[in-house]
Amino acid sequence: MNNELKRLDIDPADVEIINPRTSSRVPDYVKDLCEARSRKGMIESEAFRWMRRRAYYGAMMVKRGDADGMVAGLTRNYSETLRPALQIVGLQPNRTVAAGVYMLVLKQKVLFFADTTVNIxxxxxxxxxxxxxxxxxxxxxxxxxxxxxxxxFSNFGSVDNMYSHKVQEAANIVRELRPDFIIDGEMQFDAATDPDVAADFPFSRIQGDANVLVFPNLSAGNIGYQIMHRFADAESIGPILLGLNKPINILQRDASVDDIFRIAALTCVQTQLLHEGESVGSVPHGIRRAGISGGI
Structure with a gap:
């Protein structure tokens, strides 16, 4: 690795490389983990096993503030890397779920697809x-x-079905919680994105101009973003993991160097937001690193 850093003209002294199996932080991390999960069956020997795994060690670094964020998962299944993030970093206050979103950059617009990675x-x-x-x-x-x-698969009650009802209920819940939001459903993809189709539903608050598309289940969301990415000439950025206490993002196993770079940059933006509130353009304070769980 040092040879590769030198080839890239990066001073190895500027990069901290950690081996979880030999790290001096492990005893403190084990103690923290045992305290946090003492009533979930965690014992010291099991905690030591967890801390020898890169994703668990990296998540604990983020939890304790030794890193500001983590990018991981290139050589692991998504769920294998998500589990440590949920178990160690956990969800934001008042959140009950995490979710994965893809940003799809088209020639004329940017779309956000959710959930594409977490909730089946x-x-x-x-x-x-x-x-x-x-x-x-x-x-x-x-x-x-x-x-x-x-x-x-239906538009505004056109099909009397439990799956349509679920989406209708979800829309009503959001309206109650956030009456200021522009939201509608249930609706088909074309009614959400094509003004000509949306003209058939003049009562809808979405007139073919949706930019956040929420799918009814993981199959639809995951397939949908892949179709857009592969066949619609859309640049996909993600998945961006939402709902966690700290910035952690999980790569797809076929991620390219560009994908990894973009996710690392987005993780830094999430870290910035955590430090500065909601202003994307603000200057971050005290960002140590968005650690990449190498190997990964």
Missing amino acids: EPNAETVAEIALLASDAAKHFGIDSPRIALLS
């Missing part, structure tokens, strides 16, 4: 919370007025 078959309350998380993310990344479409 969310209920109405979870869909509503995903919508809130995705809308906040869109604002943080430069969308002044998020316009949220809750997607389904």
